[in-house]
Amino acid sequence: xxxxxxxxxxxLGMPELPAPAFPDxxxxxxxxDAREIIxxxxxxxxxxxxxxxxxxxxxxxxxxxxxxxxxxxxxxxxAEVTAVATFYTMYRRKPSGDYQVGVCTNxxxxxxxxxxxxxxxxxxxxxxNGETTDDGSVTLEHIECNAACDxxxxxxxxxxxxxxxxPASARRLxxxxxxxxxxxxxxxxxxxxxxxxxxxxxxxxxERPGAVAESGSAGPASLVxxxxxxxxxxxxxxVHPRPGPQDRTQPTPxxxxxxxxxxxxxxxxxxxxxxxSHPAGPVAxxxx
Numbered sequence: 626x627x628x629x630x631x632x633x634x635x636x637l638g639m640p641e642l643p644a645p646a647f648p649d650x651x652x653x654x655x656x657x658d659a660r661e662i663i664x665x666x667x668x669x670x671x672x673x674x675x676x677x678x679x680x681x682x683x684x685x686x687x688x689x690x691x692x693x694x695x696x697x698x699x700x701x702x703x704a705e706v707t708a709v710a711t712f713y714t715m716y717r718r719k720p721s722g723d724y725q726v727g728v729c730t731n732x733x734x735x736x737x738x739x740x741x742x743x744x745x746x747x748x749x750x751x752x753x754n755g756e757t758t759d760d761g762s763v764t765l766e767h768i769e770c771n772a773a774c775d776x777x778x779x780x781x782x783x784x785x786x787x788x789x790x791x792p793a794s795a796r797r798l799x800x801x802x803x804x805x806x807x808x809x810x811x812x813x814x815x816x817x818x819x820x821x822x823x824x825x826x827x828x829x830x831x832e833r834p835g836a837v838a839e840s841g842s843a844g845p846a847s848l849v850x851x852x853x854x855x856x857x858x859x860x861x862x863x864v865h866p867r868p869g870p871q872d873r874t875q876p877t878p879x880x881x882x883x884x885x886x887x888x889x890x891x892x893x894x895x896x897x898x899x900x901x902s903h904p905a906g907p908v909a910x911x912x913x
Contacts, residue, residue, distance in 0.1 A: 643693070644688070644689035644690045644692070644693040644703075645690055646690065646693065646694075647683075647690055647694060651683065652694070655679065655680070655683065655694060656698065658679055658827075658829070659672075659676060659679065659694075659698045662675050662676055662679065662827065662828060663676075663698070663699070665828070669699050669700070670699055670701060672699065673695060673699060673701070673706065673709055674709070674713075675826070675827045675828045676694075676695045676698070676699070676827070677691070677692075677695060677706075677709065677710055677713075677716050678715075678716075678823045678824070678826040678827035678828075679823075679824070679827040680692075680694055680695060681716060681717065681820075681823040682820045682821070682823035682824035682827060683820075685717070685720060685721060685819060685820055686716075686717035686718060686719055686720055686721055687710050687716045687717060687718060689703075692706045692707055692710055715826075720757070720761075721757050721764040721819065722757045722758065722761055722762050722763045722764035722819070723761070723762050723763075723818045723819055723820075724762060724763050724764070724782050724783055724802045724816070724818070724819065725764050725766065725781075725782065725783055725784075725819050726746070726763050726764065726765050726766070726780065726781075726782055726798075726799060726802070727766050727767070727768035727780065727781040727782075727784075728742050728743040728746065728765075728766075728767050728768065728778075728780050728795070729767075729768055729769070729770065729771055729773075729777070729778060729779045729780070729781070730743055730767040730768070731769050731770040733770075733774045733777045734770075734774070734777040734778040734779055735778075737777040737778045738777075738778040738790070738791065738792070739777070739778040739779075741792055742778055742780065742790055742791070742792050742795045743765075743767050745792035745795065745796060746765055746792075746795055746796065746799060747765065749796050749799065750763060750765055750799060752764075752765050753765075754766055754767055758803065760803060762802060762803045763799055763802055763803060765799075768781065771786075772847075773786060773788065773847075774846075774847075775845070775846035775847050776788030776789055776811070777789075778790050780795055780798065782798070782802065782808070782810070782816060783816060783817065783818070783819050783822045784822060785810040785812075785813045785814065785816055786810055786811050786812045786813055787810055787811050788811040788812065789811070814831065814833060815833065817833065
């Protein structure tokens with residue numbers, strides 16, 4: 626016996642109607658900006674990524690109307706535009722807050738406290754990952770590595786850095802954002818709204834006074850390789866071997882100052898291969 630789709634709980638419904646167009650005045654303004662963006666590229670379809678940022682700067686997220694606009698000006702199908710807009714996480718698919726608060730939960734930031742910060746903010750704001758506070762000011766999300774591991778754990782607001790955070794400092798940060806108080810990133814320019822950030826990412830000048838000059842830089846640990854490549858290496862250090870049990874009268878090993886930041890590569894440690902009394906691996910038999 627066959628059952629109908631309604632009996633099976635399946636609603637076929639009507640096909641989704643085409644997305645509405647932008648109002649004429651908005652479309653005219655966006656077309657002017659779009660022509661400037663497209664002119665930068667030898668192939669017009671290469672302008673799709675900045676154009677998606679452009680329509681995001683208009684509405685705060687990439688709507689069906691915005692994707693229709695991109696498809697029209699680039700002579701693409703909406704399916705082609707949708708495929709790109711849904712691939713990159715920097716394009717929002719639903720309304721979001723004025724401030725995107727991202728907590729790095731990649732490996733180093735996570736073990737340094739990023740996971741604790743994210744959990745604390747979820748509880749403090751009463752939202753989950755990708756959700757926005759009731760006042761529309763803050764959207765919380767966990768993010769992948771932002772190449773600031775020497776400042777871990779890192780929180781970003783509209784892609785500006787807030788370094789060396791703790792659960793308490795992160796809660797103060799979001800409280801200040803929601804209250805409209807001035808918030809200064811650890812590095813980089815002063816904050817602007819997510820829509821303003823999206824327009825900058827579309828390739829238009831950052832017109833905030835002094836913002837370009839205030840752009841952040843990498844930390845000292847991140848720049849070590851660059852200095853080495855330029856022949857700007859620090860003077861070599863000599864690390865004395867550690868005395869053995871039968872040789873306690875030798876001079877004590879060199880104790881580095883905090884500024885030297887010695888790692889295990891500077892003075893190799895004993896391993897399970899060189900120290901049989903401390904083998905690696907499980908200490909209990911299987912099944913115990």
